[in-house]
Amino acid sequence: MALPLNRLRSDLRLFLLVVVALNIIGLIFIYSASSIFAVEKFGSAHFFLKKQLFFLIPSLIGFFVFAAFPLDRLKRATPWLFLFALGLTCLTFVPSLGLRMHGSNRWLSVGGIGFQPSELLKLFLFLYMGYFLEKKKHYLKSFVYTYLPFLGILGISFIVLLKQPDFGSVVSIFATSLILFFVAECRMSYLFITALCACPLVVYLVLAKSYRLNRILIFLNPWSDPQGRGFQIIQSLIAIGSGHWWGVGISNSKQKFFYLPMQHTDFIFPIIAEETGFIGSLVLIALFMFFCFFGLRIALSLQSPFAFFSSLSFVVFITLQAVINLMVTAGLLPTKGLGLPFISYGGTALVCLWCMIGFMVNCVRLERAQ
Numbered sequence: 001m002a003l004p005l006n007r008l009r010s011d012l013r014l015f016l017l018v019v020v021a022l023n024i025i026g027l028i029f030i031y032s033a034s035s036i037f038a039v040e041k042f043g044s045a046h047f048f049l050k051k052q053l054f055f056l057i058p059s060l061i062g063f064f065v066f067a068a069f070p071l072d073r074l075k076r077a078t079p080w081l082f083l084f085a086l087g088l089t090c091l092t093f094v095p096s097l098g099l100r101m102h103g104s105n106r107w108l109s110v111g112g113i114g115f116q117p118s119e120l121l122k123l124f125l126f127l128y129m130g131y132f133l134e135k136k137k138h139y140l141k142s143f144v145y146t147y148l149p150f151l152g153i154l155g156i157s158f159i160v161l162l163k164q165p166d167f168g169s170v171v172s173i174f175a176t177s178l179i180l181f182f183v184a185e186c187r188m189s190y191l192f193i194t195a196l197c198a199c200p201l202v203v204y205l206v207l208a209k210s211y212r213l214n215r216i217l218i219f220l221n222p223w224s225d226p227q228g229r230g231f232q233i234i235q236s237l238i239a240i241g242s243g244h245w246w247g248v249g250i251s252n253s254k255q256k257f258f259y260l261p262m263q264h265t266d267f268i269f270p271i272i273a274e275e276t277g278f279i280g281s282l283v284l285i286a287l288f289m290f291f292c293f294f295g296l297r298i299a300l301s302l303q304s305p306f307a308f309f310s311s312l313s314f315v316v317f318i319t320l321q322a323v324i325n326l327m328v329t330a331g332l333l334p335t336k337g338l339g340l341p342f343i344s345y346g347g348t349a350l351v352c353l354w355c356m357i358g359f360m361v362n363c364v365r366l367e368r369a370q
Helices: 005-042 047-068 071-093 117-135 143-163 167-183 188-208 210-220 231-242 268-300 305-329 347-369
Strands: 098-101 104-110 113-115
Touching (some): 005 047, 005 268, 005 347, 071 098, 071 117, 071 305, 071 347, 117 167
Antiparallel strands (some): 098 104, 104 113
């Protein structure tokens, strides 16, 4: 579905405007949600805001690099970049390099600065999928030449992510991958059998770790342990309900006073809902809907299979992660440990998100030049 160049240019401007708006909202509410916790723990209300602003610098650098780097050279380098990101993620298991936080080995420390290589893995995995689908475009219905290698790539990535553990990322990447192969017109029987086989595997992964089973049980009835495992989701629902129509005002949240855990990361949306109410929440959800709408229009207009599949995977993944986060904080899904894209605190995630947006700008720029 190729759009006229003027329409494509207009969609890109609106798309970037939505991304910038989401990022600004994120900065405002990272400060609002984290200020009390930051004062108590680090002695400065601006601690997390300063760190997020610091990571905004490499985010913009990454955006401009991915927006200007020649796509053909990036495409050739994609397999090596994917292997590099996979290797970095494996280094999180080395005791002298990895940082264990909140029960997970997801961080590396370089020069006293921690970052999550799994975010790089997501970025380059989706780029590699675009490269892979373009390379195999004449064999998309072949199980041996295309679908089996695809499962192998996912399987290796999932083993590393589950080892950390990062079950939420595995779920969102798996769903995005199935959508990508559906769009690529892979045989429906392959996708159906894969989804069917994944069900018992998910059950096994849930039962293998008691905390995952507890999350599902608490999701079904958080009031069974209101002061323990159900505390977070109950406080999240209280925050969302306390906002009413117009909210209590920015920075006036009561739940951020050590009632709601992870209030500036995974559970930042309830603070936004409390401070801006139903109207503010609706605006935020509308922005993500616009992100998805304009992002899909841009991706569907790209002629290069590499550009099309990679851009599509970025838009689907970011939208899916936003939907999962919003549903988790509203008590509609078990806790997954996924942040709200462009909104939640997290430096590495922000850098990789802006790299994805830069790649899409590059694809549009190349489309206009042709």
